Amino acid sequence: MKVLLIEDEPKVRRALRRLLTEIDSDIESILEAEDGNEGLKLIVEKRPDILLLDMIMPGMHGDELFERIRTMKLDIPVIVVSGHNDFALVRHALANDAIDYILKPFDKEDVEKAFHKAKGSLVKSQLNSQTEQLVLEMRNEHSRQQFHALIQNIYTGRITKQELELLPEFIQEEACSIHMVVIRNYVATVDDRFRKDVALLQYAIRKCINEYAEMKGLELLPGGSGQYDWCTWFAVRGHLDQRLDTDELTDMLEHVLRLSCFVLSLDEPRCLQEYCHAINELESDIMYIQLDSGLKVETTPTPELLRAADTFVSRTIHLIQHRLSFRIQADIEELFRTVAFHGQLSVMFLFQIWTNLNARAKPLVKRVPGGVKEMDRVEPFALCIALDVDKAMVLFTRVLEDYIVEADTGTDSISRKKDNRAFVVKEYIDFAFCEPLSLADLAKRFYVSKEYLAAQFKSQFGMTVMQYIHFLRLELSRQRLEEADEPVSSIAVAVGYDHFSYFDKRFKEKYGVTPSEYRNRYKKQITP
Numbered sequence: 001m002k003v004l005l006i007e008d009e010p011k012v013r014r015a016l017r018r019l020l021t022e023i024d025s026d027i028e029s030i031l032e033a034e035d036g037n038e039g040l041k042l043i044v045e046k047r048p049d050i051l052l053l054d055m056i057m058p059g060m061h062g063d064e065l066f067e068r069i070r071t072m073k074l075d076i077p078v079i080v081v082s083g084h085n086d087f088a089l090v091r092h093a094l095a096n097d098a099i100d101y102i103l104k105p106f107d108k109e110d111v112e113k114a115f116h117k118a119k120g121s122l123v124k125s126q127l128n129s130q131t132e133q134l135v136l137e138m139r140n141e142h143s144r145q146q147f148h149a150l151i152q153n154i155y156t157g158r159i160t161k162q163e164l165e166l167l168p169e170f171i172q173e174e175a176c177s178i179h180m181v182v183i184r185n186y187v188a189t190v191d192d193r194f195r196k197d198v199a200l201l202q203y204a205i206r207k208c209i210n211e212y213a214e215m216k217g218l219e220l221l222p223g224g225s226g227q228y229d230w231c232t233w234f235a236v237r238g239h240l241d242q243r244l245d246t247d248e249l250t251d252m253l254e255h256v257l258r259l260s261c262f263v264l265s266l267d268e269p270r271c272l273q274e275y276c277h278a279i280n281e282l283e284s285d286i287m288y289i290q291l292d293s294g295l296k297v298e299t300t301p302t303p304e305l306l307r308a309a310d311t312f313v314s315r316t317i318h319l320i321q322h323r324l325s326f327r328i329q330a331d332i333e334e335l336f337r338t339v340a341f342h343g344q345l346s347v348m349f350l351f352q353i354w355t356n357l358n359a360r361a362k363p364l365v366k367r368v369p370g371g372v373k374e375m376d377r378v379e380p381f382a383l384c385i386a387l388d389v390d391k392a393m394v395l396f397t398r399v400l401e402d403y404i405v406e407a408d409t410g411t412d413s414i415s416r417k418k419d420n421r422a423f424v425v426k427e428y429i430d431f432a433f434c435e436p437l438s439l440a441d442l443a444k445r446f447y448v449s450k451e452y453l454a455a456q457f458k459s460q461f462g463m464t465v466m467q468y469i470h471f472l473r474l475e476l477s478r479q480r481l482e483e484a485d486e487p488v489s490s491i492a493v494a495v496g497y498d499h500f501s502y503f504d505k506r507f508k509e510k511y512g513v514t515p516s517e518y519r520n521r522y523k524k525q526i527t528p
Helices: 010-023 036-046 062-071 084-095 108-140 144-156 169-173 186-193 198-216 246-257 272-286 303-322 325-341 347-364 378-385 389-406 421-432 439-445 450-461 465-483 488-494 500-511 515-526
Strands: 002-006 029-033 050-054 078-082 100-103 176-183 220-224 231-237 261-265
Touching (some): 002 010, 010 108, 050 062, 050 108, 062 078, 078 108, 144 272, 176 198, 176 246, 186 198, 186 378, 198 220, 198 231, 198 246, 303 389, 303 421, 378 389, 421 450, 439 450, 439 465, 450 465, 488 500
Parallel strands (some): 002 029, 002 050, 050 078, 078 100
Antiparallel strands (some): 176 231, 176 261
């Protein structure tokens, strides 16, 4: 990137050169001119990428030079450098599409802000030019439509003998490794960068993949996914060709097309007759890739994780009913940590939680939050979160906050009981009793004193908070002893007891026998 400084004061040029060198390492050279005439000559000869222009100089002033640049139709981002006394000239320059201005005396922050704005404009202009070139290339490629139809027939598995003869020989005769480029930022890219033209984006991706193949000496064939517009598959001659570096390919796609993407690959090569099944396999894998690691989810969710997900939904419904927005962020972060710990942080598992949550939350609100109705299928959900953990957390947070805002104040739980903190706490305990809970924790969570909560709860329900928690835990443990053969110690942990001896003691106090004795007696009773 070349930068041109047109400024008549040497000390100002030196200061700008020093600051620009510190600000951006992408600058390859900084050219200097001390007046407008010299600056115009350098503009014509060197074609700088960004221009910093003083407005008051000997000879040709900055405003005149600016007009000359626009007359020559040179698309150069211009930053105006000016003193306070000539701000009328600055306004004139800004009205004629100057990017920004810097007032003397300036500091590093002033220069950095203006320069990054100019650099962003330069990148946008370059991308627009690249898009225009792609449009022309695509229009001039007369055989594109016929060959694209042929590739689609490969995807659907309905290729004819005549079409087969049009394919490269290595596709016809050899098993190839199958890969798929998956775009994370598809929606933003196709809307902003490719003018909502999906075909143009797909053409650009295939062109970039072909250029990479040529650079690496690879033989490959790219094609579009028939299921997802944001995926492109390609077959590479041979198996695990060492010249194919998928990280290198994604870096190229990011650098050339500004795509955030990753590549999925099948372990075994496939022959042409297997392409349809192979590509469908990769398409299915997308929704089961762990968003934090990029690895495929290989196991089904554990009962422990499913219970944690159900608890999150129940807890969230409680927050919505009572408009407790202060807990949302912490609960979402805890959910994502738990899901990641179990290796299930995939689009599909998050979508299952999303679906369950919305099904239970919709009846509680007057108006469903924006975007929820459109994300009733996994693909729109995946596109919305851009297959990104942080964006998924942002989506959950935004929608839950909207649900709380839209919560129906006429519902039973709010109109009659909104001031009864004991009832709100009881509702919370009803689904969270298996978690570590204490009177102090609950009082802190619901912003009341321990003494007030203890008195209100005992008065309302005839037992203390901890007595109610133990009642729910022991009742659930009794049910699980009857229904499952899991170890008693595992049941103790699952219902909220860290120490088996304490659980054993509590159970015996309530039912008169130990958990093991209870299970044995129950089995004898139901055995014919």
